[in-house]
Amino acid sequence: MIIIKVGGGEGINYDAVCDDIAQLWREGQQLIFIHGGSHRTNVVAEALGHPPQFVTSPSGYTSRLTDRAALEIFQMVYCGQINKTLVERLQRRGVNAVGLSGIDGRIWQGPRKNVIKVVENGRTRILRNNYTGTVTQVNYAFLQNLLDAGCLPVLTPPAISFEGEAMNVDGDRAAAATAAAFRAEELLILSNVPGVLRQFPDEASLIPQLHADQIDQVAEAYAQGRMRIKLLGAQEASAQGVRRVVLGDARGQQPILRALDGQGTIITQPQPEMTA
Amino acid sequence: MIIIKVGGGEGINYDAVCDDIAQLWREGQQLIFIHGGSHRTNVVAEALGHPPQFVTSPSGYTSRLTDRAALEIFQMVYCGQINKTLVERLQRRGVNAVGLSGIDGRIWQGPRKNVIKVVENGRTRILRNNYTGTVTQVNYAFLQNLLDAGCLPVLTPPAISFEGEAMNVDGDRAAAATAAAFRAEELLILSNVPGVLRQFPDEASLIPQLHADQIDQVAEAYAQGRMRIKLLGAQEASAQGVRRVVLGDARGQQPILRALDGQGTIITQPQPEMTA
Numbered sequence: 001m002i003i004i005k006v007g008g009g010e011g012i013n014y015d016a017v018c019d020d021i022a023q024l025w026r027e028g029q030q031l032i033f034i035h036g037g038s039h040r041t042n043v044v045a046e047a048l049g050h051p052p053q054f055v056t057s058p059s060g061y062t063s064r065l066t067d068r069a070a071l072e073i074f075q076m077v078y079c080g081q082i083n084k085t086l087v088e089r090l091q092r093r094g095v096n097a098v099g100l101s102g103i104d105g106r107i108w109q110g111p112r113k114n115v116i117k118v119v120e121n122g123r124t125r126i127l128r129n130n131y132t133g134t135v136t137q138v139n140y141a142f143l144q145n146l147l148d149a150g151c152l153p154v155l156t157p158p159a160i161s162f163e164g165e166a167m168n169v170d171g172d173r174a175a176a177a178t179a180a181a182f183r184a185e186e187l188l189i190l191s192n193v194p195g196v197l198r199q200f201p202d203e204a205s206l207i208p209q210l211h212a213d214q215i216d217q218v219a220e221a222y223a224q225g226r227m228r229i230k231l232l233g234a235q236e237a238s239a240q241g242v243r244r245v246v247l248g249d250a251r252g253q254q255p256i257l258r259a260l261d262g263q264g265t266i267i268t269q270p271q272p273e274m275t276a
Numbered sequence: 277m278i279i280i281k282v283g284g285g286e287g288i289n290y291d292a293v294c295d296d297i298a299q300l301w302r303e304g305q306q307l308i309f310i311h312g313g314s315h316r317t318n319v320v321a322e323a324l325g326h327p328p329q330f331v332t333s334p335s336g337y338t339s340r341l342t343d344r345a346a347l348e349i350f351q352m353v354y355c356g357q358i359n360k361t362l363v364e365r366l367q368r369r370g371v372n373a374v375g376l377s378g379i380d381g382r383i384w385q386g387p388r389k390n391v392i393k394v395v396e397n398g399r400t401r402i403l404r405n406n407y408t409g410t411v412t413q414v415n416y417a418f419l420q421n422l423l424d425a426g427c428l429p430v431l432t433p434p435a436i437s438f439e440g441e442a443m444n445v446d447g448d449r450a451a452a453a454t455a456a457a458f459r460a461e462e463l464l465i466l467s468n469v470p471g472v473l474r475q476f477p478d479e480a481s482l483i484p485q486l487h488a489d490q491i492d493q494v495a496e497a498y499a500q501g502r503m504r505i506k507l508l509g510a511q512e513a514s515a516q517g518v519r520r521v522v523l524g525d526a527r528g529q530q531p532i533l534r535a536l537d538g539q540g541t542i543i544t545q546p547q548p549e550m551t552a
């Protein structure tokens with residue numbers, strides 16, 4: 001099983017992504033495809049007069065401020081526009097894609113974080129009525145049933161809280177939880193950068209290889225913005241036994257085949273200690 | 277099996293709809309729930325600067341003009357906003373709802389009508405690049421697999437063409453095709469009117485009962501706007517063996533329980549000829 005997460009930033013080549021998925025599908029590879037939609041959500045939110053707002057947590061992670069109005073726009077774009085155009089592209093390529101959110105069949109479930117702490121101008125502030133959370137349970141049986149029926153699941157946030165509320169979750173970490181639930185051999189997390197860069201945005205400064213136990217140090221020293229959360233996702237997947245995570249580039253041709261071929265930042269399990 | 281279609285006009289009581297579905301679900305009733313989203317789509321399309329356009333066919337049916345831009349807005353609202361908020365409402369009531377469009381797993385497939393004839397100011401005109409079509413194949417096996425897995429399918433247009441393109445289809449007729457595929461005992465088509473009215477909009481002029489072979493005559497004599505297509509859906513379902521179709525009202529409390537109880541316009545098979 002390979003779990004493929006493709007982000008929603010500007011410049012993603014969705015046609016090339018779907019070409020690669022169709023090729024792997026024809027070869028009989030078991031796959032789950034997970035996507036984002038942040039750039040389009042920002043555009044639609046602006047157009048609808050609810051401009052996106054982002055907040056930074058005390059630990060330095062940036063995320064979308066998700067009140068109920070933002071959540072509904074988020075759902076429109078992620079579950080409506082992007083999910084269905086990806087399913088359509090895949091169906092046109094002969095892949096029996098089925099698009100679902102984490103709410104459907106409680107595929108992604110976890111605790112909602114109604115109250116969050118954010119840092120603004122160096123001061124910590126409390127925000128309420130927040131529709132975000134974390135995936136702690138993946139409905140493996142439901143997804144396996146779809147796979148057994150010959151479907152390719154195409155998954156997207158939001159997830160669902162234990163109380164049954166839709167909530168925004170980080171797609172990279174949801175992908176990591178899914179990879180862990182399936183004991184996937186590989187997790188690909190693709191976005192619009194080539195991987196972890198020592199000197200962002202200098203693409204020549206790509207870090208090609210990491211062991212999972214180096215992630216904290218690398219995240220602290222080099223990672224910018226969204227890359228910190230991708231590294232956190234990689235760390236969570238590795239800790240739960242996923243052998244290889246690739247942080248790769250979804251711009252250009254053959255983005256998935258290139259990542260499988262090792263282009264990007266490859267994260268593997270730490271080397272075992274030598275025994276006497 | 278009961279197929280429940282709830283339209284997307286103004287005034288629908290979605291909480292009451294979900295309350296009733298949850299009650300039937302707890303009682304063990306097999307269900308498929310299909311919804312529309314026309315009113316919200318109009319609102320969002322206006323807000324995004326692509327105001328909705330409607331066209332009338334030479335045979336007198338009114339439908340949404342669906343170019344590619346309109347299709348994507350349609351998908352955002354139907355598959356994103358409305359489908360997911362309904363799934364959320366049902367999950368919160370303990371129903372294991374799974375929201376899907378007709379594209380997913382090719383649930384609703386059929387021919388696309390790229391070129392349509394429309395009547396404007398009494399003159400017939402040809403329109404191209406139209407993303408509409410008709411459902412002629414329902415993926416029964418996929419839906420039955422979901423039902424067997426303990427899920428309630430929550431379905432919405434668009435459907436998918438034989439060539440793999442998303443296309444707008446009429447939700448009432450898609451519901452009729454689904455009811456026929458399942459040989460459902462009953463099809464409920466609920467909207468924001470009480471049923472077929474002899475003198476629209478006088479709600480006291482409700483026609484409480486019809487035989488399927490009277491539909492053409494009633495549609496010709498009395499039906500306004502969207503009611504003509506609902507009657508066509510009822511006719512198609514009846515012709516394929518659905519024993520009872522109710523055109524009912526989804527405003528107010530207990531809309532589904534009331535329809536099951538016979539409130540609205542009930543359409544049954546024609547009386548069999550007496551045999552000697």
